Amino acid sequence: MFFRNNSAVEDELKEEIQEKDEQIETLHAALKKMNSEFDKKIEDKTQIINSLNRKLNAKTEEIELIKKELDHRSRELTEALDNLERITNSDTLTGAYNKRYFYDVAESVISLAKREKQPLSIAVIEINKFKEINQTYGYKIGDNVLQTFVHKVAMRESDVFVRFNEKRFVVLFPNTNIENALVILEKIRKDIESCVFVKNIPVSVSIGVSEFSLSEDNINDALNKAKTALEEAADNALVCYDAKEA
Structure with a gap:
């Protein structure tokens, strides 16, 4: 039997260990x-992601700025349209609604009254001797009287108050019969008589009122009856109305 000496075995083991160490070192280097x-x-990926995030944040901020600008312009446009509507529908001197608005809204008011079978009254209010006020005190004072009158x-909120011409105003009273309209109008008449106008000018009004009949086709029928009633009230500051509607 052949026996290897210890020295040879030891050398062989050393070589194997060295070889394993080299392999481990190689693997370690490769792993490193x-x-x-x-x-x-x-x-690199983190830098790319960070760059994309920065761009995304920049775009988000840009979108927010654009959104704010759009919101601002939308509000401006809404305000401009509201102002345009107010200018279109209002009397520039007094701020009351104008005749155009009256005829625009009258149709819907009448339709509602007919559909719901609600009463609808209409009144014509005229400032007495307004022409004399203009001639005596001048048009600037006359304008002031009109403005004070409308303010008073x-x-x-549901009523439609309209400046119809130089000295005449028209009021639509939705869901209001003639008796209740008379109560409101009599208070207006007394308020105007007691109001202190510029230069202490005595101002009074004459009022004609009529109730819209559901059988009528348009507002002009009731308006003409209120005008007829106004003629009976002219210059005496009394509230009159079409006797047929009483």
Whole structure:
């Protein structure tokens, strides 16, 4: 039997250990390289993601600025349209609604009254001797009288108060019969008589009122009856109305 000496075995073991160490070192170096490459890729990807996030944040801020600008312009446009509607529908001197608005809204008011079978009254209010006020005190004072008159007249939110011409105003009273309209108008008449106008000018009004009949086709029928009633009230400051509607 052949026996190897201890020295040979020891040398062989050393060689194997050295070989294993070299393999481990090689694997360790390869792993270190892989980790380094992986870290580099992670770093590169992180930089790309950070760059994309910065761009996304910049775009988000840009979108927010655009949105704010659009909201601002939308509000401006809404205000401009509201102002245009107010200018279109209002008397520039007094701020009351104008004749155009009256005929625009009258149709819907009448339709509602007919559909719901609700009463609808209409009144014509005229400032007495307004022409004399203009001739005596001048048109600037006359304008002031008109403005004070409109400011003094207290209407319900549902009522439609319109300047119809130089000295005449028209009021639509939705869901209001003639008796209740008379109560409101009599208060207006008294309020105007007691109101202190510029230069203490005595101002009074004459009022004609009529109730719209559901059988009538348009507002002009009731308006003409109120005008007829106004003629009976002219210059005596009394509230009159079409006797047929009483």
